[in-house]
Amino acid sequence: MLHILSNRTYRHLFAAQLIxxxxxxxxxxxxxxxxxxxxxxxxxxxxxxxxxxxxxAFVAVAPVAAAFAERLPRRxxxxxxxxxxxxxxxxxxxxxxxxxxxxxxxxxxxASAGFTPAFQATIPDVLxxxxxxxxxxxxxxxxxxxxxxxxxxxxxxxxTVISFxxxxxxxxxxxxxxxxxxxxxxxxxxxxxxxxxxxxRTTRGLRIYLATPRxxxxxxxxxxVAASGAMVIVNTVVIVQGEYGLTQKATAMALAAYGAGSxxxxxxxxxxxxxxxxxxxxxxxxxxxxAGLLCGTLVQGFDSLLPLWFVLGLGYSIAQxxxxxxxxRSSRAEDRPSLFAAQFALSHACWLVTYPLAGWLGVTVGLxxxxxxxxxxxxxxxxxxxxxxxxxxxxxVDHHHDDLAEDDPHWLEGGHRLGHRHAHGFVIDTLHQQxxxxx
Numbered sequence: 245m246l247h248i249l250s251n252r253t254y255r256h257l258f259a260a261q262l263i264x265x266x267x268x269x270x271x272x273x274x275x276x277x278x279x280x281x282x283x284x285x286x287x288x289x290x291x292x293x294x295x296x297x298x299x300x301a302f303v304a305v306a307p308v309a310a311a312f313a314e315r316l317p318r319r320x321x322x323x324x325x326x327x328x329x330x331x332x333x334x335x336x337x338x339x340x341x342x343x344x345x346x347x348x349x350x351x352x353x354x355a356s357a358g359f360t361p362a363f364q365a366t367i368p369d370v371l372x373x374x375x376x377x378x379x380x381x382x383x384x385x386x387x388x389x390x391x392x393x394x395x396x397x398x399x400x401x402x403x404t405v406i407s408f409x410x411x412x413x414x415x416x417x418x419x420x421x422x423x424x425x426x427x428x429x430x431x432x433x434x435x436x437x438x439x440x441x442x443x444x445r446t447t448r449g450l451r452i453y454l455a456t457p458r459x460x461x462x463x464x465x466x467x468x469v470a471a472s473g474a475m476v477i478v479n480t481v482v483i484v485q486g487e488y489g490l491t492q493k494a495t496a497m498a499l500a501a502y503g504a505g506s507x508x509x510x511x512x513x514x515x516x517x518x519x520x521x522x523x524x525x526x527x528x529x530x531x532x533x534x535a536g537l538l539c540g541t542l543v544q545g546f547d548s549l550l551p552l553w554f555v556l557g558l559g560y561s562i563a564q565x566x567x568x569x570x571x572x573r574s575s576r577a578e579d580r581p582s583l584f585a586a587q588f589a590l591s592h593a594c595w596l597v598t599y600p601l602a603g604w605l606g607v608t609v610g611l612x613x614x615x616x617x618x619x620x621x622x623x624x625x626x627x628x629x630x631x632x633x634x635x636x637x638x639x640x641v642d643h644h645h646d647d648l649a650e651d652d653p654h655w656l657e658g659g660h661r662l663g664h665r666h667a668h669g670f671v672i673d674t675l676h677q678q679x680x681x682x683x
Contacts, residue, residue, distance in 0.1 A: 299592050310446075322363060458574060579673065
């Protein structure tokens with residue numbers, strides 16, 4: 245997996261991502277402390293609202309940002325968004341009202357909604373070989389999991405010598421370092437074949453996504469991942485400290501077990517994906533999530549919670565990590581940023597539903613029933629993925645063009661056959677608006 249770091253461009257991009265992630269983790273800790281300073285006992289409400297604002301920004305802004313990304317040099321866009329994020333975080337220590345936090349969080353997350361899909365869409369261009377790209381996806385998954393473990397520990401160590409306001413400085417440094425690393429490399433920016441209007445550019449990724457059977461299956465996978473992840477993130481503290489009467493340290497251990505499961509899966513996946521199709525792996529992952537959530541009703545104490553959280557982390561990474569491979573297979577290079585933005589928006593829309601649902605169910609019907617309902621959502625998502633994502637999912641698809649002229653250059657791709665039919669690597673684009681019903 246580490247061999248791909250020999251690619252200088254990818255190495256710099258991965259370092260930029262990792263540094264920005266750690267900085268964001270420090271800001272998350274500092275934001276919680278800032279919320280408590282401003283709102284006292286109502287800090288939970290402030291953080292919950294900030295989380296909702298984050299998800300709304302992700303869902304609403306990502307497709308619009310992708311539309312403008314088509315007209316901007318990739319490197320310039322990424323650097324500018326890093327600088328915007330640094331400027332916003334620089335202002336956070338100086339806020340005195342809760343509403344100011346909300347405004348700054350919206351601007352910060354809107355910049356992230358533009359940055360993340362554009363960044364993700366760049367990696368397949370930097371690493372065109374599928375095996376290298378698969379390893380990059382696993383390395384990215386490891387980076388996210390390590391950040392969730394390292395950032396709180398680093399924040400705790402720093403808080404022994406500095407105030408929490410100074411943690412925001414770490415985030416600013418992270419974003420500036422990220423921008424500097426992006427500046428240090430040359431990034432490909434695919435050229436458009438023809439100009440497109442703003443509506444076309446804004447909706448194109450969503451239309452490609454919803455017209456592609458394997459991506460319809462990916463949306464169902466995203467819902468199952470969000471159902472299990474929300475149950476863990478929202479209710480771990482309730483279970484560990486509320487139900488079991490344990491300490492914050494125990495809560496951190498439970499979340500670490502979840503992260504450890506995810507890291508183990510990320511380490512195993514590259515070799516597994518060399519032998520087993522994405523569909524089989526991802527459906528197995530959400531089957532594991534559904535079964536794990538159902539087993540949550542049997543957990544009686546902390547000792548049994550830890551292995552369950554490890555299993556859920558395992559299923560989370562198995563189901564989630566290969567998503568980039570599907571997006572890459574399902575788009576041309578010029579459409580990739582808008583398609584990654586569509587996945588970013590739709591997957592976070594799933595989280596926008598499951599976050600409050602997991603919390604509301606835990607309070608109103610109890611944790612056991614919450615586990616059952618979230619398991620049912622994951623199982624329904626599994627059934628939907630089976631139905632929408634064909635078991636035979638070839639890249640090269642035989643199809644027809646009734647309205648295409650005999651001398652059109654497109655016939656050179658795959659070879660013209662009788663009946664206005666031919667076969668080639670099929671994706672939804674200008675000439676292919678619908679997925680063929682028959683191969």
